[in-house]
Amino acid sequence: MKNTNAALTEAIYYILLALQEPMHGYGIMQKTSAMSKGRLVLSAGTLYGAISNLLEKGWITPCGETSETEGRRKMYKITDNGQEVLMAEFQRLEELVENGRLNIKK
Amino acid sequence: MKTRKIAVNWFVDFDKEEKWLNDMAVKGWDFYRTSGVIYYFKKCTPGEFIYQIDFKEKKSKDEVADYISFRSSCEDQLAHQWKSKIYWKRNAAAGPFEAENNIAAKLRLTNKAFQYHLNSFIGLTLIAAFAFLVLMPLGRHLSGCCFAKWLTDFSTGLTYGILAAILLILLPILKKLNKKINDLISEIF
Structure with a gap:
């Protein structure tokens, strides 16, 4: 599926950030919450929908399961395509911050 | 205890x-x-x-x-x-299932609820249409047969019962959910 130039939602941005290393769904929820200092709490239901969309777009891919002792959770990792989208969004956000820094009257 | x-x-x-x-x-x-x-x-x-x-x-x-x-x-x-x-x-x-400020998650769940009730609405409408357009005329067509009166009464009752349920229960809830979806969308944009 082709990449979109539209801005990513905060949830998608954080999920892609969390998947800089292979991780299962619950790990993504915890990491997202930790990175946003508890501000962004993703529910499992929301995360499932987001992961389904990201898999469909080819931005992430499954990469095995955790061990039986960890409950056989599906693992995911970001793809090259997903990494490109994340970098493009990062640059867009940097531009927003830079323009804010230059133009907001303090 | x-x-x-x-x-x-x-x-x-x-x-x-x-x-x-x-x-x-x-x-x-x-x-x-x-x-x-x-x-x-x-x-x-x-x-x-x-x-x-x-x-x-x-x-x-x-x-x-x-x-x-x-x-x-x-x-x-x-x-x-x-x-x-x-x-x-x-x-x-x-902790909670969703953060209170997660509008997208609320929208997703409300949309699913809307679809659930919409499916009920479509299903009931089809049953009412079948009762009104098929069973009722069939009852009239079979007039004279002991089964005919029962079929006519049954299809009439079913049609009006379903219409009442749609008007009094399903439409208000669909309207409420639609308003909630619009309110949530307006919070996003």
């Missing part, structure tokens, strides 16, 4: 149903099964669990099983499934 409880209730509005289940949990009653009208609870520590009502949107059994498996692996517990409704519970100590 009483460890089980049965309560009779009926909801069209899933928000109210969810609130009622959460209120019961605060009183120390852990919901575990329903038949749509009769609700079964077992004793728990007051406030131990919280509940969320969800709706199946995946069509195949495998997709639904995958969804349930995924959520179960994320510390949500499947409390019960009834028709297209999925009742989730989790330990209250683990």
Whole structure:
């Protein structure tokens, strides 16, 4: 599926950030919450929908399961395509911050 | 001491149903099964669990099983499934299902509820149309036969009953959910 130039939602941005290393769904929820200092709490239901969309777009891919002792959770990792989208969004956000820094009257 | 409880209730509005289940949990009653009208609870520590009502949107059994498996692996517990409704519970100590400010998540759940009621609306409309356009004329056509009067009365009652249910119950809830969806969208943009 082709990449979109539209801005990513905060949830998608954080999920892609969390998947800089292979991780299962619950790990993504915890990491997202930790990175946003508890501000962004993703529910499992929301995360499932987001992961389904990201898999469909080819931005992430499954990469095995955790061990039986960890409950056989599906693992995911970001793809090259997903990494490109994340970098493009990062640059867009940097531009927003830079323009804010230059133009907001303090 | 009483460890089980049965309560009779009926909801069209899933928000109210969810609130009622959460209120019961605060009183120390852990919901575990329903038949749509009769609700079964077992004793728990007051406030131990919280509940969320969800709706199946995946069509195949495998997709639904995958969804349930995924959520179960994320510390949500499947409390019960009834028709297209999925009742989730989790330990209250683990925090809420969704952050209060997660508008996209609220929109997703409200949209699923809207689709659930819309499907009921379409199904009931088709049944009413069948009763009105097929059964009723058939009853009249068979006049003279002992079965004819019963068929005419039955199809008339079914048609009006369904129309009343649609007008008094389903349309108001669809309207309410549609307004909620629009309100949530306006919060995003």
